[in-house]
Amino acid sequence: MYPKFFKRIIDFVFAFFGLLFLSPLLILVTIGLFIVNNGKPFFFQLRPGLHERIFKIVKFKTMNDKKDADGKLLPDADRLTLIGAIVRKTSLDEIPQLINVLKGEMSLIGPRPLLPQYLPLYNQEQRKRHLVRPGITGWAQVNGRNAISWQQKFTYDVWYVDNISFVLDLKILLLTVKKVFVREGISQDGHVTISPFIGNDN
Numbered sequence: 001m002y003p004k005f006f007k008r009i010i011d012f013v014f015a016f017f018g019l020l021f022l023s024p025l026l027i028l029v030t031i032g033l034f035i036v037n038n039g040k041p042f043f044f045q046l047r048p049g050l051h052e053r054i055f056k057i058v059k060f061k062t063m064n065d066k067k068d069a070d071g072k073l074l075p076d077a078d079r080l081t082l083i084g085a086i087v088r089k090t091s092l093d094e095i096p097q098l099i100n101v102l103k104g105e106m107s108l109i110g111p112r113p114l115l116p117q118y119l120p121l122y123n124q125e126q127r128k129r130h131l132v133r134p135g136i137t138g139w140a141q142v143n144g145r146n147a148i149s150w151q152q153k154f155t156y157d158v159w160y161v162d163n164i165s166f167v168l169d170l171k172i173l174l175l176t177v178k179k180v181f182v183r184e185g186i187s188q189d190g191h192v193t194i195s196p197f198i199g200n201d202n
Contacts, residue, residue, distance in 0.1 A: 003132065003164050011108050011133075015101035022095060029060060029083075029092055036081045037061050042096060047113035050133045055105040057113060060084075060093040091180045097136045109169040110135025111157035114197070121199045122154075129157040132164060139168075142175035150197045 019026070033041035043061040046054050062084030066074050073079065080088070087093045100106040106113065113134035122129075140148070140156035148156075160168070 002166050006166070007107065007164075007169070008104070011101050011106075012104075014108055015098040018095075019098050019102070025092070026095060029087060032083045033061055033081075033087070036083050037064055040065075043093075046116055047134070048116050048119055048130060049105050049113055050130065052119060052127075052130045054116060055100065055103075055113075057106075058096045058099055060087050060096060062088045062093050094136050101136065105133070107133040107135045109138060109172050111138050111160060112141065118197050121197060123200055125158055126154045126200075128161050129154065131161050137172060137176040139172055142172055142179055145179070151200070 030041045040061055043059045044056050045059075047057045049055045062081065063076060063079035064081055064084075066079055068074055084093075097106055101108060110132050111129040111134055138157065139160040140153040143156050144152065
């Protein structure tokens with residue numbers, strides 16, 4: 001009953017009041033990023049959600065669009081702005097996803113929505129992560145976030161799908177608050193976030 005009914009109600013209520021409560025802070029961050037990102041404070045990207053349906057995720061844009069002499073984007077570390085770094089470290093870049101939660105495309109808690117090009121790379125067990133709505137935070141995020149391997153991440157995601165409950169969601173929410181203050185697992189060694197997933201044989 002909880003995964004199919006009450007979870008969605010809780011998501012909507014928390015997302016609505018969360019956006020309302022955080023609106024002053026969101027306005028300030030939007031203005032700051034608007035200035036440093038040449039009028040582009042938000043980042044939009046297609047992601048697969050429940051049953052692999054594609055939706056457009058919204059986040060704060062923490063990196064600019066600077067390119068090299070050949071017209072290619074500079075490495076992530078070179079494009080991360082000062083304000084963007086602060087927003088990323090405090091996880092404020094994730095807050096606009098409450099809009100996705102309101103629309104029913106995401107949940108507060110669930111496997112993080114990844115890139116569409118990863119879909120053909122999953123094995124059958126890993127594909128189970130799409131049996132629930134993707135989340136702003138999840139079991140993998142409170143157990144290492146970007147500092148763990150892709151295989152570990154998927155193992156945590158599938159475990160969550162198999163064990164979803166109100167008590168587990170509450171535990172993940174509380175651990176997420178702790179992680180934000182401790183700032184653990186924000187990046188993988190040598191990367192601003194995490195290296196791309198290239199399949200299970202690598």
